[in-house]
Amino acid sequence: MTVSDTATSDNPHQPGTDDPLVVLDHVDKHFGDLHVLRDINVSIRRGEVVVVIGPSGSGKSTLCRTINRLETIDGGTISLNGVPLPEEGKELAALRAEVGMVFQSFNLFAHKTILENVTLGLTKVRKTPKKSADEAAMRQLKRVGVAEQAGKYPAQLSGGQQQRVAIARALAMEPQLMLFDEPTSALDPEMIKEVLDVMVGLAKPEQGEPMTMVVVTHEMGFARTAADRVLFMADGQIVEENTPEEFFTNPRSDRAKDFLGKILKH
Amino acid sequence: MELVLSNFDLYLSAFRLTIGLFLVSAVGSLLLGTLLAAMRVGPIAFMSKAATVYITVVRNTPLLIIFVFVIIGLPKLGILFRSVEELGISSFFFRACLALTLYTSTFVAEAIRSGINAVPLGQAEAARAIGLTFGGTMTQVVLPQAFRATVPPLASVFIALLKNTSVAYAFGILEATARMKYFTNISGNDLPIFLIFAAGYVVLVEIISFGANRLERRWRVAR
Numbered sequence: 001m002t003v004s005d006t007a008t009s010d011n012p013h014q015p016g017t018d019d020p021l022v023v024l025d026h027v028d029k030h031f032g033d034l035h036v037l038r039d040i041n042v043s044i045r046r047g048e049v050v051v052v053i054g055p056s057g058s059g060k061s062t063l064c065r066t067i068n069r070l071e072t073i074d075g076g077t078i079s080l081n082g083v084p085l086p087e088e089g090k091e092l093a094a095l096r097a098e099v100g101m102v103f104q105s106f107n108l109f110a111h112k113t114i115l116e117n118v119t120l121g122l123t124k125v126r127k128t129p130k131k132s133a134d135e136a137a138m139r140q141l142k143r144v145g146v147a148e149q150a151g152k153y154p155a156q157l158s159g160g161q162q163q164r165v166a167i168a169r170a171l172a173m174e175p176q177l178m179l180f181d182e183p184t185s186a187l188d189p190e191m192i193k194e195v196l197d198v199m200v201g202l203a204k205p206e207q208g209e210p211m212t213m214v215v216v217t218h219e220m221g222f223a224r225t226a227a228d229r230v231l232f233m234a235d236g237q238i239v240e241e242n243t244p245e246e247f248f249t250n251p252r253s254d255r256a257k258d259f260l261g262k263i264l265k266h
Numbered sequence: 267m268e269l270v271l272s273n274f275d276l277y278l279s280a281f282r283l284t285i286g287l288f289l290v291s292a293v294g295s296l297l298l299g300t301l302l303a304a305m306r307v308g309p310i311a312f313m314s315k316a317a318t319v320y321i322t323v324v325r326n327t328p329l330l331i332i333f334v335f336v337i338i339g340l341p342k343l344g345i346l347f348r349s350v351e352e353l354g355i356s357s358f359f360f361r362a363c364l365a366l367t368l369y370t371s372t373f374v375a376e377a378i379r380s381g382i383n384a385v386p387l388g389q390a391e392a393a394r395a396i397g398l399t400f401g402g403t404m405t406q407v408v409l410p411q412a413f414r415a416t417v418p419p420l421a422s423v424f425i426a427l428l429k430n431t432s433v434a435y436a437f438g439i440l441e442a443t444a445r446m447k448y449f450t451n452i453s454g455n456d457l458p459i460f461l462i463f464a465a466g467y468v469v470l471v472e473i474i475s476f477g478a479n480r481l482e483r484r485w486r487v488a489r
Contacts, residue, residue: 053351
């Protein structure tokens with residue numbers, strides 16, 4: 001990453017290029033009889049932060065998981081850097097290393113220490129020597145503010161700390177794209193902020209380029225401060241697509257009005 | 267009783283052979299069993315099917331018949347294990363270990379598979395998400411956690427294995443049970459001889475149980 005761009009004062013998210021990083025083209029998916037994704041067409045530019053919201057069962061998590069092929073699709077194509085996602089195998093594994101993922105339930109490796117959780121991908125996938133992997137991992141742990149927990153096991157950390165470690169684990173791979181699948185939904189309220197702060201730091205860094213992010217979340221505050229675009233999903237379709245400001249103040253579809261009415265009422 | 271005590275070296279060497287059969291077969295079946303379990307849960311349908319068929323056929327065959335197949339059947343098919351003998355290892359000992367390994371590995375595989383199923387799916391997903399291949403996901407993330415959940419059932423499998431080594435007695439291998447038979451044949455008084463050999467087995471089984479308990483406790487702390 002270069003730190004050459006100084007024109008970040010007005011709109012730090014205006015991507016410099018319009019070549020898309022991720023393109024979903026007519027994507028379809030079924031779970032048995034359930035049509036979870038219906039003709040999804042999305043293009044995500046480099047450096048863009050896209051928030052996906054919608055009622056539960058709308059397919060938003062599934063959409064997020066198809067991008068690194070943790071879920072397969074039945075129709076259409078998904079491509080990263082213009083290359084369609086490969087079939088299961090070495091090639092797909094190599095591609096997943098370029099896409100960081102943060103899960104709702106953290107999924108830290110329970111039998112490894114915090115440091116080992118972050119270095120595993122570096123040493124086994126990137127083949128980084130142990131010493132520099134340790135250094136890189138400590139840098140990321142510092143960045144998310146849990147460096148002093150490096151020697152502990154996941155179960156010894158709070159939920160908020162675990163989720164920050166999970167973010168560090170994904171960042172250590174220096175991914176081109178980060179996927180967040182409801183990263184704060186399993187957290188106690190007082191821990192949500194520490195995780196969102198880290199995520200805002202990625203979306204609007206004080207220096208360097210913003211991370212390209214797809215975030216499935218119900219955190220409207222995060223969407224307003226950090227997102228470039230909001231996708232509203234319902235029944236497996238993208239019903240509405242707008243800037244967060246427009247979407248929250250002036251939703252067009254009835255589904256979105258109904259949904260926002262339910263979640264913003266208290 | 268006195269007969270055994272005055273020939274205690276024979277008693278010990280017989281149990282040494284029992285332990286030898288056990289250790290070689292335990293390591294062999296742990297390796298083969300882990301491989302079978304990985305094949306069974308793996309993404310390649312053909313491998314999964316092959317492992318399932320192997321486990322079904324071998325697990326449901328009496329151990330004695332597997333011994334007959336390996337010790338009598340294989341040589342008739344021209345497999346004579348000459349290269350093993352060239353290494354200075356008794357081919358009978360090797361074949362007994364092979365039979366025990368083939369048989370026990372199916373139980374090991376099923377125990378490990380239950381351990382794999384006990385590891386939350388999210389662990390494997392997180393491993394795949396950082397770019398590990400199926401092999402890396404298994405060896406780095408899933409199996410180390412699966413083994414923990416597998417210790418109690420594996421201890422049972424290995425206790426059974428230790429006692430199953432006595433089947434080798436029927437094929438001229440002088441392990442503990444064969445030696446017991448030797449003593450009872452020349453002595454009139456069977457019961458004390460039987461008891462002292464039973465005690466040997468009990469001691470060995472207790473060692474396995476003790477080791478399993480230690481492992482279980484150590485791994486429980488480390489997480």
